[in-house]
Amino acid sequence: MGITNKEYFLLFVTSYLLVGLLTPLMRKIALATNAVDSPNAAHKSHKKAVPYLGGVAIIIGIVSISYSTSLISNFTSTTFWLATSVLGPALVLGLIGLWDDINNLSPLPRFIAQSIAGIFTASILIITNNVGNPTGSNIFDALFTVFWVVGICNSINFFDNLDGGAAGTVAISSATLAFLALTGDQYLIAALATVTTGATLGFLVWNKSPAKIYMGDAGALFLGVLLATLTIRLEPNTNTQIGSYLTPVFLLAVPILDTTVAVTSRLRRHISPFQGGQDHLSHRLIRAGLSRKQAAISLWLLSVVYGALAILISKANSIYENYLVLAGTALWVMLFTLFFKQKDS
Numbered sequence: 001m002g003i004t005n006k007e008y009f010l011l012f013v014t015s016y017l018l019v020g021l022l023t024p025l026m027r028k029i030a031l032a033t034n035a036v037d038s039p040n041a042a043h044k045s046h047k048k049a050v051p052y053l054g055g056v057a058i059i060i061g062i063v064s065i066s067y068s069t070s071l072i073s074n075f076t077s078t079t080f081w082l083a084t085s086v087l088g089p090a091l092v093l094g095l096i097g098l099w100d101d102i103n104n105l106s107p108l109p110r111f112i113a114q115s116i117a118g119i120f121t122a123s124i125l126i127i128t129n130n131v132g133n134p135t136g137s138n139i140f141d142a143l144f145t146v147f148w149v150v151g152i153c154n155s156i157n158f159f160d161n162l163d164g165g166a167a168g169t170v171a172i173s174s175a176t177l178a179f180l181a182l183t184g185d186q187y188l189i190a191a192l193a194t195v196t197t198g199a200t201l202g203f204l205v206w207n208k209s210p211a212k213i214y215m216g217d218a219g220a221l222f223l224g225v226l227l228a229t230l231t232i233r234l235e236p237n238t239n240t241q242i243g244s245y246l247t248p249v250f251l252l253a254v255p256i257l258d259t260t261v262a263v264t265s266r267l268r269r270h271i272s273p274f275q276g277g278q279d280h281l282s283h284r285l286i287r288a289g290l291s292r293k294q295a296a297i298s299l300w301l302l303s304v305v306y307g308a309l310a311i312l313i314s315k316a317n318s319i320y321e322n323y324l325v326l327a328g329t330a331l332w333v334m335l336f337t338l339f340f341k342q343k344d345s
Contacts, residue, residue, distance in 0.1 A: 015198030055219020094222030118149035153224035
């Protein structure tokens, strides 16, 4: 089932407008119900209480547009269940994230829910033979999928610590993913990634510095599972196995870098990886002299670089593909070293 370029454009515009209109409404609801992020902890960098529930607007936008499209265009039970296999786990995690935003859950329930989402996703992908980069072993495919879903879910959640930082980066990653999926005739992934791009950009209008609303754990966990599932389903158009394996990693290289730096820093200081802190990439950029807006733009540009590398890998021959993989990996290691050497707080 193909989708025309006009239909992709309509998906993008509709999701952008819907979430852009829903977000200020959710802001009013958050203020009325006191669902706000108060600067009451040491790791909080904002000065005034900021409303949550932006993630609810993102969830409603992506889910409603995706299912409405499947009902209107070439609807079949297969299409419905394919969409549900991707959106279902993300929606469940989004609701758990909303509960966390309101009631402040401990890390354990979230980790259990993420693991269940990973196991469900792995089971569906293996049963339907939809693992984008199969290893040849169902056991290894299952273990890697669970690890990827839990890891990316936490990475997006950890990365949501700067006005516009996570929303802009997810939009860039989703747009790149949509392009790669479209050129590879993987229409479900391309359509969902297009909707995600529009939704996160619609939210970014209200979330850019100074943020008027946050996506909260509801949005971060939903987007984390959604991106993890879409990237693990993607079958990259590459000439080498290493290029194929690293394409999803490059698509999410910046959130992965942020989580790796923060977690390694906390382990070095003998504190819990789940404890909040001023040790993320955004905090380190700000301490280096950048403004909050400049820090967000820097992270977006870095995401663009890795998105471009992922696209170039899909177009290059084997020799140049290996050079691009080496360059992307070397850049990531260099950035990790530079950020990790900075003071943690």
